[in-house]
Amino acid sequence: MLEDSANRLDAKGKTHLQRVREAAHRMARLIDDLRELAQVSRTDIRREDVNVTDIVESIAKELRGRDPQRNVELIVAPGLRAEGDPRLIRIALQSLLENAWKFKGKRPRAVIEFGAASANGQNAFFVRDDGAGFDPDHAGGLFAPFQRLHRAAEFPGTGIGLATVQRIVRRHGGRVWAESAPEKGATFYFTL
DSSP states (O other): OHHHHGGGSOHHHHHHHHHHHHHHHHHHHHHHHHHHHHHHHHSOOOOEEEEHHHHHHHHHHHHHHHOTTOEEEEEEOTTOEEEEOHHHHHHHHHHHHHHHHHTTTTOSEEEEEEEEEEETTEEEEEEEEOSOOOOGGGOTTTTSTTOOSSOTTTSOOOSOHHHHHHHHHHHTTOOEEEEEOTTSOEEEEEOO
C-alpha cells in the first residue's frame, strides 16, 4: 500500500502503515529466531574437531561486510579448537558476536575480543566487548527467551539469541555465563 497508494494517504495514514510494516518485520524475525531455537534443540549433534578461530574470523568478515562504516576492532585468538558440532557452534558464536557488535553502545570505536581462558579448571571460550554492558543484579534471566536488559528502542533484537546460545552449549555438555557492569562492556564465557 505504501508503494502503490502513498499519494492517496495523508501523513497519519502513512505513519500507521509504516508502523504495521515494522511490526510485521519484527514478527518475522521473531518467528525465524524461535524456529532456530526449536531446531537447535532437536538437531542431532555431530561431534568433530572444529577450528573455532576460523569460524569467528568468518563471522567477523560477515559483520564487517554488513556494516562497513562501524569502527570495530576485532581481536581473535589464533589456533583455538573445540570438539563439537560445527554448525551449532557457529550459530552460538554468531549470536554472541552479533550481540557484542550491536551493544557497542554510543562509542564511535569499539573493541571485541574472542579468546580462551581457564575457568574453574576448564577451558572456556569468551567473547568480550567494551560496549553498553548490563547491571549484573538484573541478569538472572539473561539466557531465558524474551528476556532483554535493554529497551528495544536502544538496541534491536528479539530476546532469543542468548537462549539459543545456552541451549547449544548445554547440548554440548557445557555451560555459559556472563560478567558485566553498566557502560563497562560484557564478557560471555562458555564451555563445550
